[in-house]
Amino acid sequence: MQDSEVNKPIDRINPREYICPIGLRDGDDDLVRFSGTGFGFETPGIVLTASHVVDSAEPERIFLKLKSGQFVKPRSVTHHPTADVAALAFESDQSPRAFKLGAPTVGGGFYLGEEVITFGYPAVSEDLRKIQLEPRLMSGHIQRHFNHALGKYRFAAYELSFPVIVGQSGSPVLLKHGIESAIAILTGSFESSIVVDSHEEHETDGTKEIHIVKKVITYGIGAALLPLSVWIRSEAERILK
DSSP: OOHHHHTOOGGGSOGGGTEEEEEEEOTTTOOEEEEEEEEEESSTTEEEEOHHHHTTOOGGGEEEEOTTSOEEOOSEEEEOSSSSOEEEEOOGGGSOOEEEEOOOOBTTBOOTTOEEEEEEOOOOOSBGGGOOOOOEEEEEEEEEEEEEEETTEEEEEEEESSOOOTTOTTOEEEETTEEEEEEEEEEEEEEEEEEEEEEEEEOTTSOEEEEEEEEEEEEEEEEESGGGHHHHHHHHHHHTO
16 A cells, blocks of 8 residues: 555545445345444455444355445354454455554554544444445544453453444544554444532422432444454454465
């Protein structure tokens, strides 16, 4: 990849060339239901997404919708043992363009306040084969580095200043100053509440009521790619032999 491509302005990159909606075929009614977003990463033929997007589905039930409108099935699906990340293998000419791994800027990670963006597809209920989805852009910054633990998942993560909209799980988190550099995969959101107002009311009968007003803020979670890069590359080499 040429250096001039790394610093493309946001409005000059076509998200459809890099990200694709993922659908799962329902065995009961044969519908292909939208499940999440995937993106090409480093090696032609490898598409990354959040593990829960494809869950335990067999490859023949998984469909990737390419920019051309063509639907393709993965050759195989591999789930990371602890992170909410899965690698799907396709023929190299049936996969989207690949993002590269974003180079860390400090201590093996990225600065707090680092500006990032993401492209992904919002959830829909219609059969994925019958509609045209439009990618959605979200932007913000890294607020915190932390070790995420929820259920069976354990992985290094970034807390992001924007929520993960339903359907955008599996989308790439990109450096804003290096638009083709992926640093994380969106896996979900969590909520935090802050007290914005509180007051007491004293009644004439001596009773007291305390009123608290809270504001709920939703943050995004991105699984950091750098700690997973060795696994991703080894899986790519293994499954694309």
